[in-house]
Amino acid sequence: MALKSIHPETGRLALQAFLKEGSPLGPLKVLAQTIGRFFQIPLPMFRPYVVFGSEANRTVLVTERDKVLWRNTDPVTDLLGHSVLVVDGEEHDYYRNLMEPPLHPSRLHHYTEMMNQQTDRVSSTWKDGAVVDMLVENRKIALLIIMQALFSKDVWKDLPNIWKPVLKSIEYISPGAWILWRKMPRPGFHKPLRILDEYLLGIIEERRKKKDGNPDLLQHLLDTGVSDQVIRDQMLTMLIAGHDTSTALLAWTFALLGQHPEIHQRLVQEIDTLDKSPLLDKVIKESLRLYPPIHIGNRRVVKAMEFDEGRNSIPAGERIFYSIYLTHRDPAIWTNADEFCPERFSHGQKTPPFSYLPFGGGPRVCIGAAFGQAEARVVLTRLLQTYHFEFTNHKIRAHMGATLEPRPGVRMRVIKR
Helix, strand or coil, X not given: CCCCCCCHHHHHHHHHHHHHHCCCHHHHHHHHHHHCCEEECCECCECCEEECCHHHHHHHHHHCHHHEECCCCCHHHHHHCCCCCCCCXXXXXXXXXXXXXXXXXXXXXXXXXXXHHHHHHXXXXXXXXXXXXXXXXXXXXXXXXXXXXXXXXXXXXXHXXXXXXXXXXXXXXXXXXXXXXXXXXXXXXXXXXXXXXXXXXXXXXXXXXXXXXXXXXXXXXHHHCCCHHHHHHHHHHHHHHHHHHHHXXXXXXXXXXXXXXXXXXXXXXXXXXXXXXXXXXXXXXXXXXXXXXXXXXXXXXXXXEEECCCCEEECCCCEEEEEHHHXXXXXXXXXXXXXXXXXXXXXXXXXXXXXXXXCECHHHCCCCHHHHHHHHHHHHHHHHHHEEEEECCCCCEEEECCCEEEECCCEEEEEEC
């Protein structure tokens, strides 16, 4: 089916939304509201198809997943090489099978004490009554946790040296002008990416010299006999994806609690009185619904795909985005879709399959989903038990980076309890 051209009024509204929100999310919502669940982004040299909704997600992730490839000619592939995240077919299945045992949910309880210790380590640097940026502070916590849990590496003293390289690696794979001009020069990345590479390869070399390593992901990969380069690719993937998604989830949760003080107060009271807070789980789920860290899935179509019972199709060779963000805010699925309402997850509220996908879905669902949710529960509980948080009421917008994160940050006054 040939796509209809964008009506000038729709284009005007999309431009207004972009100028107002400073993000492509606004125009995407306008196009979704005026065109529907299947449209094409009308930009020169960049015209990917966008789909959303439970049925479209099922098509991309399950029923016709053999018609799309994860591997693209994008910076994420350049950076991550043969990571489990950007390979397909048997190669993906092989790496995933290697990496799943250390991340199995049965191992999560082993990490709780360490997660609390790393959280305390960061929060102990806060001055009582000072204003801190919870985006930055949660990134520190998430980096410490992921490196300790998966590689048994204490990076506390190394944070000043790897902080900029980590941020530059995230910037390198984030949406930017390279989308329109793939071969454009990208100065400023070579040195920090090289530093990060050398740091990870140094961890690998250090571990190889030991006779007995901790039973973590790094040791598991070493024991399989794969090359250092392959191990580096998986380590960098888990470092970036594992910490950046947790950073976004934690930061957005603090932003939402700050903007809804009554829910914030109820949550603190519940955490103080119950061993396990049901409201905390619902707050995390609702934060993930409104601001899913991986907000969009990017695939390359290798065989023509059909949607909406054949009424719409995408030819081979095109790029397709399935939008988790738009699905999570679809008013046909969610009541008051743009509102923060954790109680919507009470009483087993039913939504169609593949309408809630904060960690993707199907056979390639996020390998660290259980770890990330457990981490959020532990860190949030610890921080809310030890500090009062007062939001400074500044304006926050959603930034489409490697993950969906709150910009310019989440500034909160912290008061020791």
